[in-house]
Amino acid sequence: MSVTKTETILRQRDGSMLGSGKRSHRSWTDIALNLWGVLVLLFLFAPIIVIVVYSFNTGRLLVSFDSFGFDAFATILHKPAVQNAVRVSLITALISAIIATTLGTLAGIAMARYPGKWVWWFLGLLLLVSVTPEIVDAVALLPWFVWLGQDLGVTMFNDGIVRLSIGSSLFATAVVSYIVRARLVGQDANLEEASSDLYAKPVTTFRRVTLALALPAVLAGFLLAFTLSLDNTIVAAFVQVSGTTPWPVYVLSAVRSGLRPEVAAVSTVMLVLTLIALAVVAVVLKRAGDSATDIARTMAGG
Structure with missing residues (x-):
């Protein structure tokens, strides 16, 4: 009896090994598709790789690579115009993320x-906000801010930080709405009903149950809103006022006189911050029990 079982196990093992050997054989279509995927990734990320490499350029101009060094990063600490532009962008992104998240x-x-x-009508309006060209938003926001600040006398709307924060929060608000909705649609509402049955106040239920369930998506939306607000170039170029020039607008003005390596250095730092924010989003959702598919769906608002 034991010999028969042993032979059966050996045959199954040999069959599985044979099957795995057959599965390990890859067709030329699989190899071609994998190669094509690598080429697409290189096409997408090659410009980013170039700008990161050139951020370590010690030359005077960005397009002329002299030698490897950290002079461009040191220049950030000694150039007030660059520091002010980065400061305005970070403050604006933070305020915009708070508005959009709320x-x-x-x-x-x-x-x-x-x-x-x-809900479908509201989703349509959010989609309209998402797909509207930024130039349209910028042209619409500029006279609106002027009307509020000058004609109505609301001095708050004459402040550059306020203008940039509101302008940047429009698209980010739609993104956060998608993410939070995608998170809660997959969550059972029985916990909230149970909280109400236990005579909890609506505010308590919202704070301790609903908001707790949505918290990973809220944090993800906040970080994504922050990163999106760092790159709102067109709207920022229209609504900015003197003294509050954000980083993207500073880069556009620097193109006229020739890009310097410190532009690439700051861009590299912002790229690292963006990657860290996205990594934190993925970790938070992963710790909340989401799978890789759920994380991708939540971050995409699906």
Whole structure:
């Protein structure tokens, strides 16, 4: 009896090894598709790799690589114009992320917990905000800020930081709404109903149950809103005022006189910050129990 079992196990093992050997044989189509995928990735990331390499250029101009060094990064610490532009961008991105996260979280919770025909209309409006060209938003925001600040006398809208923060938060609010809604749609509402049955106040239920369930998506939306606000070039170019020039607009003005290596250095630093933010988003969602597919779906707002 034991010999028969042993022979059966050996045959199954040989069959599995043979099957794995057959599966290890890859067709030319698989190899071609993998090669094509690598080429696409190189096509997408080659410009980024170039700008990172040239951020270590010690030459006077960005396009002329002299030697490897950290002079460009040291220049950031000694050039007030660069420091001011980076400071304005970071402050604007932080305020914009707070605005977008607050509005987007409330909108996402409302769409997930109070479904109906209105949700599809609201999603259509958010989609319209997402696909509207930035130049249209910029042209619309400029006279609106002028009307509020000068004609109505609301001095707050004459401040450059306020203008940049509001302008940057438009698209980011739609993104946060998608993410929070995608997170809560997959969560059971029984916990919130149970909290109400236990005589918890609506505010307590919202704070300790609903917001707790949506917290990973809220944090993900905040970090994505922050990174998106760092790169709102067209809107920033229209609504900025003197003394509050953000980094993207500074780069555009620097093109006229020739790009210097410190532009690539700051861009590299911002790229690293963006990658760190995205990594934190993935870690938070992973610790919340999401799979890789769920993380991608949540970050895409699907």
